[in-house]
Amino acid sequence: MKPRNAGGEPPASMESRRRHRQVTTRRSITTAALATVSVLCGWLALRPPSSGAAVQTAPRPLWAPDRLPALLAEAQGTVDLERAVDELLGPTGARTCVAVYEGERPVLLRQPDQSLVPASTQKILIATAALAVLGPDFRYETRVLSDGEPRDGAVGAVWLVGSGDPTLASPEYIRWLADRPRFQFHQATPLTALVDGLKAAGVTTVTGGVLGDESRYDRTRIVPSWKANYVIDNEAGPLGALLVNSGFTVFESGLERRADDPAAHAASELSRLATAAGITVTGPARSGIAPVGGTVTLATVRSAPLSEIVAGMLRESDNTAAELLVKELGVARRHDGSTPAGTQAVTDALTDAGLPTAGLRLGDGSGLEITNHASCALLAAALRIPDRGGAPELSPLLAVAGRSGTLSLRLAATPLEGKLRGKTGSLNGVTGLAGYLDGRRGLSFAFLANGPLSDSAGRLLQDRLVALLAGYPGPQPRL
Numbered sequence: 001m002k003p004r005n006a007g008g009e010p011p012a013s014m015e016s017r018r019r020h021r022q023v024t025t026r027r028s029i030t031t032a033a034l035a036t037v038s039v040l041c042g043w044l045a046l047r048p049p050s051s052g053a054a055v056q057t058a059p060r061p062l063w064a065p066d067r068l069p070a071l072l073a074e075a076q077g078t079v080d081l082e083r084a085v086d087e088l089l090g091p092t093g094a095r096t097c098v099a100v101y102e103g104e105r106p107v108l109l110r111q112p113d114q115s116l117v118p119a120s121t122q123k124i125l126i127a128t129a130a131l132a133v134l135g136p137d138f139r140y141e142t143r144v145l146s147d148g149e150p151r152d153g154a155v156g157a158v159w160l161v162g163s164g165d166p167t168l169a170s171p172e173y174i175r176w177l178a179d180r181p182r183f184q185f186h187q188a189t190p191l192t193a194l195v196d197g198l199k200a201a202g203v204t205t206v207t208g209g210v211l212g213d214e215s216r217y218d219r220t221r222i223v224p225s226w227k228a229n230y231v232i233d234n235e236a237g238p239l240g241a242l243l244v245n246s247g248f249t250v251f252e253s254g255l256e257r258r259a260d261d262p263a264a265h266a267a268s269e270l271s272r273l274a275t276a277a278g279i280t281v282t283g284p285a286r287s288g289i290a291p292v293g294g295t296v297t298l299a300t301v302r303s304a305p306l307s308e309i310v311a312g313m314l315r316e317s318d319n320t321a322a323e324l325l326v327k328e329l330g331v332a333r334r335h336d337g338s339t340p341a342g343t344q345a346v347t348d349a350l351t352d353a354g355l356p357t358a359g360l361r362l363g364d365g366s367g368l369e370i371t372n373h374a375s376c377a378l379l380a381a382a383l384r385i386p387d388r389g390g391a392p393e394l395s396p397l398l399a400v401a402g403r404s405g406t407l408s409l410r411l412a413a414t415p416l417e418g419k420l421r422g423k424t425g426s427l428n429g430v431t432g433l434a435g436y437l438d439g440r441r442g443l444s445f446a447f448l449a450n451g452p453l454s455d456s457a458g459r460l461l462q463d464r465l466v467a468l469l470a471g472y473p474g475p476q477p478r479l
Helices: 014-046 068-092 117-134 172-179 190-202 228-230 264-274 306-316 319-334 339-352 376-385 385-389 454-469
Strands: 094-101 105-110 141-146 158-159 210-213 247-249 295-301 422-426 432-438 440-448
Touching: 014 319, 068 094, 068 105, 094 158, 094 376, 117 306, 117 319, 117 339, 117 376, 117 422, 117 432, 141 190, 158 264, 172 376, 190 264, 306 319, 319 339, 339 385, 376 385, 376 440, 422 454, 432 454, 440 454
Parallel strands: 158 210
Antiparallel strands: 094 105, 094 440, 141 158, 141 295, 422 432, 432 440
């Protein structure tokens, strides 16, 4: 569910016409070059062999006659792709950038360094930074503490201490997610595991109630600069270090109700589940900070590995998970669990990884903030990090066309089903798609457009661009 606002861009300027003339000239030069190479190819192929030549033991040169037809086809395929992409994007009136790579080889670059609003494609950058800083095996740990060991099964107050786990969930929420295709691979951390831990510790009675501790992060519930309708439309839950069910007391689609105090809500859910399991809990559930020192850990639950949580964030476009990851990066790099500290930590991590961060501006983690800016060059470089630095691959973590996540209903029952793994992005006047394509060639790519585009028009633009890329470099000659 993506918010929409009016938006638009001015018509093509004289600068755009000048670029069109440059492209036309470049194509003419390329066509002439291809014709010249074709003549050379024919001459080499028809030239009689020299007599008495020694046996060739050196590797064949790149321009050997039997390789020229394939090389010519690839060159012509590049020209055709450039022309088709320009014809697709030109009439939109939008500012666009495109970066397409085969391995480290650039196939198509169109304004790759132009900084545009990325919408949810930005989550690729959050994922890259999180995996680099925290590591793919990092796990959140949510604990239940008391001020002493149980005596005859009784403890006083207990504190449910949050670690920022965005996947902590009640059984009801886990079942609700399982019935929806977009969330079929969602990894939830079961709150009931803490109840099991309390019972294993011998706790039968809690006399002082359950207190929720969210002190790891700040208590800012939303990004202050977000548009009001993001909150009204529940694009992200209330933010905090201790959330159960993404911070919603009611989570049915269209009926969502946000918790005013997420930590107190989490405490009440643990109290409810403990009571249902036979543990007597007296006293109200509420929020509160656990004492420093002198506490006993009664129960601990660990999340799935970060790689799986990142996969859920990318596949499902989970805005809340992205925002909490940013806050955790703020803690890890700057000892500050706030959004500003976290976004700076993301920028620092991407810079440290050698990625082209010129023009990068981050106001949040999810991509909802319209002041965010990133380039296709940066997004495409993040997708290629595994090729250069041995970082975890993003490809298995992305939604698959026609099969999972935000792409579960896209390109289904077409030749591209299962061939595209990507991250979509959509806001009013913003559309984007970045990922990997298994077409005639294996490609990675990033595409952004900012301009007078409706949601449906943006989605169609994404699909048509993918179809063009899937055909590159065109039919190959028989050798």
